[in-house]
Each structure stands twice: as structure tokens, then as C-alpha cells.
Amino acid sequence: MQIENKIKNTVAEAIKELYGQDVDSNSIQLNLTRKDQKGDFTVVVFPLLRISKKNPEETGKDIGNYLKEKLSEIAEFKVIKGFLNLLLSHSYWINSLNEIKDTEEYGFTHATDESPLTMIEYSSPNTNKPLHLGHIRNNLLGYSLSRIVASMGEKVVKTNIVNDRGIHICKSMLAWQKWGNGATPESTGKKGDHLVGDFYVKFDQEYKKEIAALMDKGLSKEEAEKQTKLMEEAREMLRKWEAKDPEVYELWKMMNEWVYKGFDETYKALGVDFDKIYYESETYSVGKEEVLRGLKEGLFYRKEDNSVWADLSAEGLDEKLLLRGDGTSVYMTQDIGTAKMRFNDFPIDKMVYVVGNEQIYHFKVLSLLLDKLGYKWGKDLVHFSYGMVELPEGKMKSREGTVVDADDLIAEMVNTAREMSKELGKLDGYTEEEAEKVYYTIAMGALKYFILKVDPRKNMTFDPKESIDFNGNTGPFIQYSYARIRSVLRKASDKGTAIPEKLNDNAELTEKETQLLKMVLNFPNIVEEAGKVYSPAIIANYAYDLAKEFNQFYHEMPIVFEEDALKREVRLVLSEKVGDIIKQSMWLLGIDVPERM
RNA sequence: GGCCUCAUAGUUCAAGGGAUAGAACAAGAGUUUCCUAAACUCUAGAUACAGGUUCGAGUCCUGUUGGGGCUACCA
DSSP states (O other), X not given: XXXXXXXXXXXXXXXXXXXXXXXXXXXXXXXXXXXXXXXXXXXXXXXXXXXXXXXXXXXXXXXXHHHHHHOTTEEEEEEETTEEEEEEOHHHHHHHHHHHHTOTTTTOBOOOTTSOEEEEEOOOOBTTSOOBHHHHHHHHHHHHHHHHHHHBTOEEEEEXXXXXXXXXXXXXXXXXXXXXXXXXXXHHTOOHHHHHHHHHHHHXXXXXXXXXXXXXXXXXXXXXXXXXXXXXXXXXXXXXXXXXXXXXXXXXXXXXXXXXXXXXXXXXXXTOOOSEEEEHHHHHHHHHHHHXXXXXXXXXXXXXXXXXXXXXXXXXXXXXXXXOTTSOBOHHHHHHHHXXXXXXXXXXSEEEEEEEGGGHHHHHHHHHHHHHTTOTTTTTXXXXXXXXXEETXXXXXXXXXXXXXXXXXXXXXXXXXXXXXXXXXXXXXXXHHHHHHXXXXXXXXXXXXXXXXXXXXXXXXXXXXTOOOSSSXXXXXXXXXXXXXXXXXXXXXXXXXXXXXXXXXXXXXXXXXXXXXXXXXXXXXXXXXXXXXXXXXXXXXXXXXXXXXXXXXXXXXXXXXXXXHHHHHHHHHHHHHHHHHHHHHHHHTTOOXXXXX
């Protein structure tokens, strides 16, 4: 909003003029005026007292007078305590509305060839089990971030690194071999990722049984864990896989295919996608080479058991394993390889990893290692670390069967949305197919908004029973507000009430209308802020506030039925723009809005 | 043990060092001859504790208490 800079500059000018001191206009504190006070913008004068050597009231008045004289947009000002509240003129607001009225995607900036490229990694599933609630948060955050960053005018590449190899995959494979009896997704009618996940669980059950048996024979828990045959077999399988043993390799390929098909369905339901997918089975060897190069260059060292380590004690961290004694790679090795491949593939300016906060340490280490290996971008990688999703009774544990499965949750949400819609009878006249689409839109709106409205850095609680509401501070509330606006506009057009090319300057705005318009005009700032601190929650909360404000406005005054043409036109244009901004905000969150609901 | 993080109404979440700490759900009371009541209006209810910095602290600093996480040859 340009007016803000104008005010700041003029305040700085006023200080120079009145008190003879230079101040940086950026240091001027200018806020939107609190709702309960009269005014549009507020200059905080407290910090200026040191310069003015006067009390807050007088200082505020001095500056207020100066501003009013210099800026025609300012209609009135009032000083309350240390706050200088500025009230802008009706014509200023009408002009602003006229200016943005026909701006497509107001507040968005589009990338050009020169724009920096940001790569965002998110999702990063393991192929041994289906996606759960934690992944949902990750996917929604990653996808929303990609849209927010793109709307700030950066080029964005969405990427996914699939953990398709390692001991955990071998556990599923081994269990399938031993107890699967050739089960396939087709033969069982199960989604592939769920089928494979079941065998992972099966492995764990059998493993525990074996440990218990060994402990009965008098072994300690630690000894028993080390001596299980099952784990030994799994390790053997991993060695065979790395040696590309044909039988193991074929099994691995087949089971992974099942999983990918399942994941694709879930991704599609979540409405997320990727521009480029990497597989650890393809990147880990690159990582190994890099580690060996580092070893040769003396950056790392080898222990007597042949394992390779990095010493990060100079950086205040520990020693870190990079390659096991048997030459197989670990998580870190793979991430090094993946990073190298990505930077070879794309001219990346900024790399963002959307990964849970439990891995803060891992990414600190990765950053240091990449830097040591000579990648100039290593230091600057961004770990977008988000909090865990917890259940009312605590953390989700897959082994205790308390995970909330992504597919189940989505299906449940759609069911609830359907029931509720039918009860309200809002979609009468829609075909079954059209109605289903709306149910889905509402269900996903509820789920996505619920997750995204929370500050990503914080842990959040999810209660599957009460879980998600469709009333109050929810996605459907915002969607409903949008549908309502569309309905109003349809009514207007049915009545033949045209929306004018340009609003008349003489139109006056009520306080509510000004408030709404102010929020609309603030949208670009919100997008920028959200992009700067990587927080979809800022967009979500803004969208809610805007929708709430609109609903109040809607109840307070007629729009289509307003008799006074000037007033009616303002309200129609304003409503339409609010609708646009709601739609854009929701788009940034990856949420669709229905025309009717 | 060390390091990181969080603590706000009964519950789930807000609050870029600024004014009387906002919402929603749950509880209670209202609003449909009028543009969608998935809405709107009203009532009641909160900054874990103790210090400090500041004109001003939920926000910054120190300590205490209580959650969560990391500190793995799991990924």
C-alpha cells in the first residue's frame, strides 16, 4: 500500500522540519488503527518523544497538523495518549477501490526470467507405510508455501524425496516373503501402500515375539534385540539389495510400485503435486561418492571398523556417522547426494526443506557438511521445521495403532460434509455429481484450514472425535462467505443491476465498508509477510478475519436491495473484490471455494 | 546430563515491544415476512510462577515448574 510509505516519509519530514532531526522513515512505527478506535492508520509517537522533547499529546498534534496540511488524503487526526490516529478521506478510499477494482490477482507478483528460483522439498514419505496425519500437515504446508512463494514473484520448483530404500523397506519385504502368501493389492482389494504397511506392522509383531522368546531364555533386552534372526535377515536383505540381487531387487520394485500407486491417490485427494521427484535409491550412491571425496580431501575420517565420520566438534556439534562400516549409507549420506543432484538439475537460489522440527539437528549438520564439501549454498539452506500433530492422549505411535491414517481421515471428512449438506438442503437442484464435488470441496476446506491456521512452528492437537467443525473459525465458514458473495452478485446480475466501470468520487463509505476495504487493500502486505516468515497461518487468519468482517457487513446493510445507486454500486464492487481476495487467500492455502454451498 | 522448543478462557487457536489480550467451540440469552441462519447479536470466562530491562512486556533477558523434541551404525 503506497499510502503507508507516503505517511512515513511525511512523518520523517515533519520531524526534520519541526525538531530539526533526521530520522529514517523506515523507523517510523505505522500501524493499522485498532478496530475500536476511530481512524485508519496510527503513528506511534512514543519513540519520537526523545527527539521532540515534548509530551506525547503535543508531539502527536504537531505531527498531525503537519501531515494534514501536506497530505490531502488525510481528513482528520486525533491524538489519544501516545497514538496519533489518522483518518483518511472518503475520496481516498473510493479512489483506491477504483484502482484495484479490475486488477486481476491483486497482491500477487508474477515471476519473470530474472526471478530467483526456490526449490521446496516436502512430503518425503517412506515406502513402507501409508501416509498419516503428520504427512498431511507436511504436504499442506509444503504445497501452500510453494504457492505463497510463487505469489511473491519467485520461481518455484516443488520436489519430493522418496525414501524408497533402507532397512525399513526390507522389513516389509521380508514379512511379505514369509507370511504374505503372494498377496497383492488386486488379490486383497487393498490400496497398495496400506498392504505394504500391514506387512511392516507384521514384521514388528513377529520381531517382538522373537525378542520375548529370547528374553525368556534369560537374555537381556539389549542382547535379545541384537540376536533376533528376523533383524539379521532384514539386514542381509539390505546387503543383497545394495548388491542388486535380482530376486530382492524385483520384489522391491514390485512392492514400491504398489506403494506409489497408493500415494498418488492420496496426493490427488489432498490436491498436492510435485515438479520433480527424487528417489533415494538413485541419490544414495551419489552421496557415497561425495562422502568418499570428502574423505580423500581430509574433511572426514575413517574409524578402525571402516566407518566414515565427520568431526563437527569445532562447530559445537558432535561426531557424525556418514558411512557404516560395511559401506552402506545412512540418512545423511542420502541427503548429501540428493542435494548435489538437485543443484545439478536446477539453478537453485534457495533450497527449502519442509521437514518436522525433530530434525533440526539433522539439518544443522547437513548444512555444515554441504558447506565443508564446498557447496556455497550449503550454509543458507532453509529448514522449514514445523511442529508435530498430537492426539489428545499424546503422540501418535504407529506401533500402537494410534496413527490417524490420511485416507481414512479424508473419507470421514467427506462423509461428514455430505451428511451436513444434505441436512441443510442447500444443494437442491444440483446433480449428484455436482453435489459430490461440493462435499469434497467443503471437506477438504475444513481439513486444510484446520491444519494451516495454526502457526506451523508449533505443535498442534488434533482430536479425531470432535476433530473438525464446519462452523465458526473454519474453512467452510470462509467458503460459505464466498458462496454468499457469489450469490449476491448473481442476484444483482439477475436484477440487471450493472457494476459500474468506475465508482463515483462522491460516494461515501460507512465505517464498516471502510473497514472491509482497508482489509482488502492490506492483502498484498499479508502475502508478503506470509512469504517472508514462511507462514500459511498468516494467510489463513487473514482470510477468516476478512470473511467475518464481510458477514457483519452483509447483515448490517442491504447490497442488491439498496435503493441509493451510489451506495449500491460501492457495496457491489466491494463485495466482488472481497470475494476475489477470499478466493486468492484460499488458493494460497490450496483450498477451493464453491460458487454455492 | 547437555542443547532446542513450547506454556494465553473449560477446550482448540490469535495477538510484527504499543492502546481495554482477539476469535471459535462448549455454556447461557436472542435474531428468519428482507441479498444463503454453515450466518449475525448479546452474556460469562485466560497471559504457569518469581524477578529484571523498557515510557510501555503475553511478546525481550534470568531463574523456577511443567509438556514436547534432539543428543542413534532408524529413515
